[in-house]
Amino acid sequence: MSYVIDRRLSGKNKSTVNRQRFLRRYRDHIKKAVEEAVSRRSITDMEHGEQISIPGRDIDEPVLHHGRGGRQTNVHPGNKEFIAGEHIPRPPGGGGGKGGGKASNTGEGMDEFVFQITQEEFLDFMFEDLELPNLVKRHLTGADTFKTVRAGISNVGNPSRINIVRTLRSAHARRIALSGSSRNKLRQALAELERLKLEEPDNLGDIQDMETEIARLRAHIARLPFLDTFDLKYNLLVKQPNPSSKAVMFCLMDVSGSMTQATKDIAKRFFILLYLFLKRSYDKIDVVFIRHHTSAKEVDEEEFFYSRETGGTIVSSALKLMQEIMAERYPINEWNIYGAQASDGDNWNDDSPICRDILMKQIMPFVQYFTYVEITPREHQALWFEYEQVCESFEESFAQQQLVSAGDIYPVFRELFQRRLVT
Numbered sequence: 001m002s003y004v005i006d007r008r009l010s011g012k013n014k015s016t017v018n019r020q021r022f023l024r025r026y027r028d029h030i031k032k033a034v035e036e037a038v039s040r041r042s043i044t045d046m047e048h049g050e051q052i053s054i055p056g057r058d059i060d061e062p063v064l065h066h067g068r069g070g071r072q073t074n075v076h077p078g079n080k081e082f083i084a085g086e087h088i089p090r091p092p093g094g095g096g097g098k099g100g101g102k103a104s105n106t107g108e109g110m111d112e113f114v115f116q117i118t119q120e121e122f123l124d125f126m127f128e129d130l131e132l133p134n135l136v137k138r139h140l141t142g143a144d145t146f147k148t149v150r151a152g153i154s155n156v157g158n159p160s161r162i163n164i165v166r167t168l169r170s171a172h173a174r175r176i177a178l179s180g181s182s183r184n185k186l187r188q189a190l191a192e193l194e195r196l197k198l199e200e201p202d203n204l205g206d207i208q209d210m211e212t213e214i215a216r217l218r219a220h221i222a223r224l225p226f227l228d229t230f231d232l233k234y235n236l237l238v239k240q241p242n243p244s245s246k247a248v249m250f251c252l253m254d255v256s257g258s259m260t261q262a263t264k265d266i267a268k269r270f271f272i273l274l275y276l277f278l279k280r281s282y283d284k285i286d287v288v289f290i291r292h293h294t295s296a297k298e299v300d301e302e303e304f305f306y307s308r309e310t311g312g313t314i315v316s317s318a319l320k321l322m323q324e325i326m327a328e329r330y331p332i333n334e335w336n337i338y339g340a341q342a343s344d345g346d347n348w349n350d351d352s353p354i355c356r357d358i359l360m361k362q363i364m365p366f367v368q369y370f371t372y373v374e375i376t377p378r379e380h381q382a383l384w385f386e387y388e389q390v391c392e393s394f395e396e397s398f399a400q401q402q403l404v405s406a407g408d409i410y411p412v413f414r415e416l417f418q419r420r421l422v423t
Contacts, residue, residue, distance in 0.1 A: 150235060263376075266375050
């Protein structure tokens with residue numbers, strides 16, 4: 001038996017390329033597993049990864065090897081029970097094995113390759129065909145994140161950031177500046193020595209004095225250091241704030257007596273899925289919870305999902321409160337505004353036209369996207385038909401869908417945010 005030990009380090013993203021190639025190769029298996037996980041798991045667990053199983057037959061690869069070749073003759077030991085030509089009877093019971101494992105309902109058996117995908121990979125596959133509508137606004141939020149950029153030259157810094165060209169240029173300029181007068185005197189002395197040798201060759205005293213002066217000037221120039229600490233120049237790096245995007249997500253929900261806890265749970269899953277989707281495109285997200293029955297109120301998440309009221313429903317109260325909060329706290333030149341409304345469709349008939357007017361005049365012109373989900377198995381009521389008029393006027397930024405059960409959340413979500421073809 002042979003053992004192969006791989007001692008290569010897996011750090012510093014050395015296996016990232018191989019992993020991405022592996023994910024592309026088995027994309028169909030992973031995508032199917034992710035879709036099954038979405039329908040099986042709670043939306044609150046969407047930020048975790050998933051364990052993916054791939055049948056063994058799908059990861060087999062052809063292997064080329066040398067056969068024994070030729071004609072083989074083997075001698076096997078005999079036995080007392082069977083002779084050549086006898087047929088061995090089939091074991092009773094249909095030939096069922098007695099292994100300790102369980103039979104597979106898909107015929108794949110237990111030979112499967114199992115691996116784990118990360119949270120980021122899970123969300124990538126989950127949102128692969130989706131797009132965030134109207135992602136256009138950007139605003140500088142401050143000192144949340146930074147990037148390092150070049151900002152010129154500095155006289156101090158880390159030795160690893162030394163700028164060799166600028167350092168040598170500075171050293172050369174320093175030597176020229178400090179030796180300028182001496183070089184000028186040296187040129188004059190050399191010219192005078194040349195003249196004395198031509199015109200006064202017998203004046204040995206002056207020639208010797210001039211040679212001594214030339215030697216002194218050359219020694220003075222040579223004593224200047226080639227490189228001084230003053231010459232060192234470093235690349236200056238500074239932290240520059242990254243432009244990041246901000247979004248606010250308004251969650252509106254009916255909490256009147258007709259909204260059961262099961263209906264609220266379905267709405268909660270849709271809101272959380274939308275929040276995860278927005279979180280992938282924006283650095284900063286605010287969430288505003290508005291609950292309403294006959295009146296609307298801004299509440300925290302706990303009260304939003306688990307508090308229940310009795311009485312009728314006036315949807316316009318929630319839309320008016322949303323518009324007031326938008327005007328007061330979220331200027332449209334700084335924030336990307338999204339709205340998500342969940343209801344069972346019940347509303348006072350006289351109030352539904354008011355909801356349509358508020359949406360069309362005071363909300364839709366200022367939001368990036370608004371989604372309305374009606375959680376009910378019944379026929380649509382007046383509010384749905386009024387919202388259809390809003391959808392006709394703002395078909396690029398308004399969408400409405402009907403939910404019946406928790407299993408409809410993901411398909412409806414994909415329908416709301418499906419990738420659009422650019423024409």
